Amino acid sequence: MSDLIEGAETQGGSLARATTEPVERRIEQRRPRVHILTGAVCNNNCIFCMEEDREGRYVTNSATTDQTVQWILSQHDQYEEVCFTSGEPTTNKRLHLWVKMAKERGARWISMMTNGRALSHGLYAKRLVALGMNKFYVSIHGHDKRLHEGLTRTPGSFEQTVAGIEMIARLKPYGVALHTSTVVTKRNLPHLLPIYRFLRARGVDQVVFNVMQANGRANTHFERLFPRYAEIAEQAEEFIAVAREDEDPVMAFFVDIPLCTTTRLPDFNRGYVEDYVHFEPQDSRGLLPPELLDDRRAGQDGELVQIRRADLDDDQRRKRAECAQCRYDEVCAGVWGNYLRRYGWEELRPVPR
Ligand code: SF4
Incomplete structure (x- = not known):
């Protein structure tokens, strides 16, 4: 834990809190971050990408202008963190300018979710950090070329992403936090431990294993890719037990897996989906019911609407009557x-309160 920069948040909350508080308490206390949609395109082609509607993304994300960013940043103190994401942020030529603007506005955490390939260019990465970016979430899906590129379907992406991670690791003395995000699939599930060791050896502070969301391409390729939650939980438990022999706590977090399936994992390693909002022009994707539109109107002249995480996917998630008895129902x-x-409810049983 010594390489965790002071005051940095872990996936499970502040490190001190995360080691002592139950996961449901940490979920209740999370503060939203604001996402700024940056990339109309992506230079990877991941088989499980949730953003299958490329055209829709192009329209929505192309609408982010300097003025939009300036307005969003004027609200930044309502949020824990300003995060550039959606598409691949490094494909947007305005990124450095927007990071500078966020810094000037006084944002405490300025981050991006990236495939990290552009960070392999030292000058590019150093400039981002010099301008104020201080947290990186780099997506990497395997500890070797075959595994990673089999999922990104992009030749050469492994070397560049690893070089990007190593570059950011070198910049950690300047107060930079380095997290990774690995989307768990049937292919990489048997390799949790080598992936973790590979990333920690390269200076990654927190290794997040994101269980796939059954949307977009992940839904299209569900049968080939999606492991059962019970199987993921079992592999996770075994991996943590072995990794604990090297370091404790293990800086790995399992995210977006129902808590009723992970009760045998140490509470510290049970992560959660962050709360976030973003702004887009005039509800261009029709995500909000008309009666909510007025309440969510935002921007200098009401030209934006606020979209919350729950608006994006709550209608695609389900509970059943028995969930009301579950200790985790509220969170x-x-x-x-x-x-x-595909898999039914069998493995998802309420946890006694
Ligand atoms: S509320 Fe239902 S789905 Fe959620 S953790 Fe509990 S049993 Fe599982």
Whole structure:
């Protein structure tokens, strides 16, 4: 834990809190971050990408202008963190300018979710950090070329992403936090331990294993890719037990897996989906019911609407009557309908209060 920069948040809350508080308490205390949609395109082609509607993303994300960003940043003190995401942020030529603007506005945490390939160019990465970016979430899905590129379907992406991670690790003395995000699939599930060791050896502070969301391409390729939650929980438990022999706590977090399936994991390693909002022009994707539109109007002249995480996917998640008896009912967002359609409820049993 010594390489965790002072004051940095872990996936499970502040490190001190995360080691002592139950996961449901940490979920209740999370503060939203604001996402700024940056990338109309992506230079990877991940098989499980949730953003299958490329055209829709192009329209929505292309609408982010300097003025939009300036307005969002004027609200930044309502949020824990300003995060550039959606599409691949590094494909947007305005990124450095927007990071500078966020810094000037006084944002405490300025981050991006990235495939990290552009960070392999030292000058590019150093400039981002010099301008104020201080947290990186780098997506990497395997500890070797075959595994990672089999999922990104992009030749050469492994070397560049690893070089990007190593570059950011070198910049950690400047107060930079380095997290990774690995989407758990049937292919990489048997390799949790080598993936973890590979990333920790390269200076990653927190290794997040994101269980797939059963949407977009992940739903299209569900049968080939999606492991059962019970199987993921079992592999996670075994991995943590072995990794604990090297370091304790293990800086790995399992996210977006129903808590009723992970009761045998140390509470510290049970992560959660962050709360977030973003702003887009005039509800361009029709995510809000008309009666909510006025309440969510935002921007200098009401040209934006605020979209919350729950607006994006709550209608695709389900609970059943028995969930009301579950200890985690209040903090559980439910299970993907697309998952239940294939695997049913059998492994998802209420945890006694
Ligand atoms: S509320 Fe239902 S789905 Fe959620 S953790 Fe409990 S039993 Fe599982």
